[in-house]
Amino acid sequence: MSEVYAARRTKLRERCHAVGSESALISRPANVRYLAGAAPKGSVLLLGRTEDVLVCLDPPDDRAGEGRPDETLRLQTLPGSGGDPAVAAVDLASMQGIDALGVEEHHLTVARHRAIRSVAPRLHLADLGAAVEQLRVVKDEEEISCLRIGAEIADQALGELLESILVGRTERHLALELERRLVDHGADGPAFPTSVATGPHSGRRAHHPTDRRVEEGDFLSVCLGATYRGYRCEIGRTFVIGTSPADWQIELYDLVFAAQRAGRESLAPGAAYRDVDRAARQVLDCAGYGESLPALTGHGVGLEIDEDPQLAPAAMGKLDACVPVTVEPGVHLPGRGGVRIDDTLVVRPEADGGPELLTITTKELLAL
Amino acid sequence: MSEVYAARRTKLRERCHAVGSESALISRPANVRYLAGAAPKGSVLLLGRTEDVLVCLDPPDDRAGEGRPDETLRLQTLPGSGGDPAVAAVDLASMQGIDALGVEEHHLTVARHRAIRSVAPRLHLADLGAAVEQLRVVKDEEEISCLRIGAEIADQALGELLESILVGRTERHLALELERRLVDHGADGPAFPTSVATGPHSGRRAHHPTDRRVEEGDFLSVCLGATYRGYRCEIGRTFVIGTSPADWQIELYDLVFAAQRAGRESLAPGAAYRDVDRAARQVLDCAGYGESLPALTGHGVGLEIDEDPQLAPAAMGKLDACVPVTVEPGVHLPGRGGVRIDDTLVVRPEADGGPELLTITTKELLAL
Numbered sequence: 001m002s003e004v005y006a007a008r009r010t011k012l013r014e015r016c017h018a019v020g021s022e023s024a025l026i027s028r029p030a031n032v033r034y035l036a037g038a039a040p041k042g043s044v045l046l047l048g049r050t051e052d053v054l055v056c057l058d059p060p061d062d063r064a065g066e067g068r069p070d071e072t073l074r075l076q077t078l079p080g081s082g083g084d085p086a087v088a089a090v091d092l093a094s095m096q097g098i099d100a101l102g103v104e105e106h107h108l109t110v111a112r113h114r115a116i117r118s119v120a121p122r123l124h125l126a127d128l129g130a131a132v133e134q135l136r137v138v139k140d141e142e143e144i145s146c147l148r149i150g151a152e153i154a155d156q157a158l159g160e161l162l163e164s165i166l167v168g169r170t171e172r173h174l175a176l177e178l179e180r181r182l183v184d185h186g187a188d189g190p191a192f193p194t195s196v197a198t199g200p201h202s203g204r205r206a207h208h209p210t211d212r213r214v215e216e217g218d219f220l221s222v223c224l225g226a227t228y229r230g231y232r233c234e235i236g237r238t239f240v241i242g243t244s245p246a247d248w249q250i251e252l253y254d255l256v257f258a259a260q261r262a263g264r265e266s267l268a269p270g271a272a273y274r275d276v277d278r279a280a281r282q283v284l285d286c287a288g289y290g291e292s293l294p295a296l297t298g299h300g301v302g303l304e305i306d307e308d309p310q311l312a313p314a315a316m317g318k319l320d321a322c323v324p325v326t327v328e329p330g331v332h333l334p335g336r337g338g339v340r341i342d343d344t345l346v347v348r349p350e351a352d353g354g355p356e357l358l359t360i361t362t363k364e365l366l367a368l
Numbered sequence: 369m370s371e372v373y374a375a376r377r378t379k380l381r382e383r384c385h386a387v388g389s390e391s392a393l394i395s396r397p398a399n400v401r402y403l404a405g406a407a408p409k410g411s412v413l414l415l416g417r418t419e420d421v422l423v424c425l426d427p428p429d430d431r432a433g434e435g436r437p438d439e440t441l442r443l444q445t446l447p448g449s450g451g452d453p454a455v456a457a458v459d460l461a462s463m464q465g466i467d468a469l470g471v472e473e474h475h476l477t478v479a480r481h482r483a484i485r486s487v488a489p490r491l492h493l494a495d496l497g498a499a500v501e502q503l504r505v506v507k508d509e510e511e512i513s514c515l516r517i518g519a520e521i522a523d524q525a526l527g528e529l530l531e532s533i534l535v536g537r538t539e540r541h542l543a544l545e546l547e548r549r550l551v552d553h554g555a556d557g558p559a560f561p562t563s564v565a566t567g568p569h570s571g572r573r574a575h576h577p578t579d580r581r582v583e584e585g586d587f588l589s590v591c592l593g594a595t596y597r598g599y600r601c602e603i604g605r606t607f608v609i610g611t612s613p614a615d616w617q618i619e620l621y622d623l624v625f626a627a628q629r630a631g632r633e634s635l636a637p638g639a640a641y642r643d644v645d646r647a648a649r650q651v652l653d654c655a656g657y658g659e660s661l662p663a664l665t666g667h668g669v670g671l672e673i674d675e676d677p678q679l680a681p682a683a684m685g686k687l688d689a690c691v692p693v694t695v696e697p698g699v700h701l702p703g704r705g706g707v708r709i710d711d712t713l714v715v716r717p718e719a720d721g722g723p724e725l726l727t728i729t730t731k732e733l734l735a736l
Binding site for chain 1: 434474478481540576
């Protein structure tokens, strides 16, 4: 794996040169992990002139899912409550004779920036912007394989839940049960707080589970994901409780399903982000739900659950092959409930069979 | 409750005047919640000249545990993916004729600071520093009551676990089981990731649960906490598995217990933070464990699990009445394991009976 991390750092170095720096200080945890293999709490990565150094508060731990630092990196730990790793990294940069350093201004706080300036007043600090986030958009097959395993775990957890009795159980219990099953099946943990929404709550994005119990006739929307080796996937499904869904439930379900399928089918290398969003959105828009739609209908996933690209009306850019994204349109009718359907897929060229669906739980409307 | 939030904002206004601002932009989520009653994701609070405004991405939700915004605040939401609430708040500040604004430089990123500057180039931005964090140190009885309920919930969850069979179960399962029980008993959720450490892992601070199973003869350290109405408490205990602890286990336990008691007993209004730390630390130091001790032996708790004060050798300041802190010394022997004992207490004057212990689970060495 060392070569992978070293190759990523080489790519970043090339980007640094473009902003006039020969070196970089990476502080955003997911970016540190991407480039170093691990991101112990508070750690920063110095891409130096003579060597790259991972500066940590404490020695890296072999904790489940935290990753292991690339062995070709030098590790430096700060003893005890030994101050700010970013400041220590800047000290190292000075010792390496570095005079221009790229930093992540979208992550670095003003106070930390000032502390860096005060220990190295002559060091030129340039903004790297989202350079590392951009590198992270296209995944390699190793990364996709972690997402695939995470998706299998989420499918398993969801499948088991569907076999159990649901009526009478609370949203909070169902969410905890799902998270336990994720871990049972080998996840590092949930990829994000599991959402279980019943009845009038159903169909809401990121609904926080409450003490409401599942009732006959409810829509039940579930959204969960597993983290596997740091990589986070997402699946969302909506079910109906009881033997026969109401007509409005079937109609709404079919509509959201059609929107989600349209989004999925538009995934292809070269497709504009906004066109994927529009494909899903216009189905709901034409049916009169345009006003209440969420700001985006999908997003990238990887080391973070919500990363670039954003599939939204004003998003700029085009999909590449090997970009994993969610497609997750939904409609929520206040007071009644609604439907969300959410898959994680990997963009693949037509020649390779088109988009690869990672979350394979059925999208038929199941009556449970 | 409105009066409480308004009074907190009045106090902060007085601090603002001290740094030359008549108004403030609060962005750190726990600080927003402290002053506004709720902190919807991405929201910021403008303490304005003519009115205070909570600027949110989406309308506040009645989600469990998220709190409700103070009704005397004006709410402003940004439609759709409508940009940065901090920038919108600065626009409002300009409309109110504000020319100097206090900001939280330890939370605001360089990029956000720049965005604010570019929309209001003449606005003077001053650093508020940790003004809100300082206000948060001393709790009112309402806040302490939330912590007390959270501690009861954590005690209940832990007590139930101790009645179950432990041998053969993994750290990860025990941790999930505890978190489920926290929610069962009414917690908003865990206050931090529950730590369960067996055998050679025992005694490590913030150990991330693994697939190791509990074995006869192990030390078992558990650290958990409940969030109740946003307030987070912490309890840690160490047990021994099997009928008869080994001599080294009893000795180590007694030692850590003595250190933890010394720390607890030194809690009093006016006691220096470092003296509380020293009281606990020197017991372990004298026994020869000085080298391997953690950087702090306790910390404040409240809306965040790790807030001011820090009970550490170099900490400056003195305890006040009504400050809740943890006292949590521990010793970990690499390869063998160790002991941590952790309580949440509220500093109270002698006349009121001295420190109030919130986490009341026994600290006898239980053999399970």
